[in-house]
Amino acid sequence: MVIAIWRCDLIVPLLPNRGVVSSFPQPNKTLIVEGDGAYLGVLLRVLEVYPNVEAVGDFQTAYDRLTSRTIKMLITNLRLHGNVEGLHLAYAVATGGYPTRALVYADRIEPWVIRELQRAGAFHETQARLPFALPSY
Numbered sequence: 001m002v003i004a005i006w007r008c009d010l011i012v013p014l015l016p017n018r019g020v021v022s023s024f025p026q027p028n029k030t031l032i033v034e035g036d037g038a039y040l041g042v043l044l045r046v047l048e049v050y051p052n053v054e055a056v057g058d059f060q061t062a063y064d065r066l067t068s069r070t071i072k073m074l075i076t077n078l079r080l081h082g083n084v085e086g087l088h089l090a091y092a093v094a095t096g097g098y099p100t101r102a103l104v105y106a107d108r109i110e111p112w113v114i115r116e117l118q119r120a121g122a123f124h125e126t127q128a129r130l131p132f133a134l135p136s137y
Helices: 038-045 059-064 084-098 111-119 130-136
Strands: 003-007 010-015 029-033 052-057 070-077 099-106 124-125
Touching: 003 130, 029 038, 029 059, 029 130, 038 130, 052 059, 059 070, 059 099, 070 084, 084 099, 084 111, 099 111, 111 124
Parallel strands: 029 052, 029 070, 070 099, 099 124
Antiparallel strands: 003 010
16 A cells, blocks of 8 residues: 655655655765865864765855755855855755755854744854764754
8 A cells, every 4th residue: 555645746655664755866965065175174074984075165066066956964154255155055955845954154143144044944053163063963
């Protein structure tokens, strides 16, 4: 017997004892978006024990990678090139239906940004704490 659930204008069949059958590839990559090469090196060293970590330095490349639906975790700086593009990436994850969790960090995060990140379902950290907090995500 096959049971189906309705999800985002798409019927997804459930097979007994097998879970959801999906036509999308299973997300398995971590994407880091950081424009500063030195800090990116710090983050890559923290995550070197994890497989499938990819790093990019700009919004457009990160957005293109998100649309591949293979990103499990997005870790992005709030301010890429001076703008709050990290927040826009969190919005893209929230509204695009991507199977991705978002973590946005900055040297300081204003209260309005924290509220917006929470509305988008994203996590937030300060840049100073991020290397220590990353393994818990």
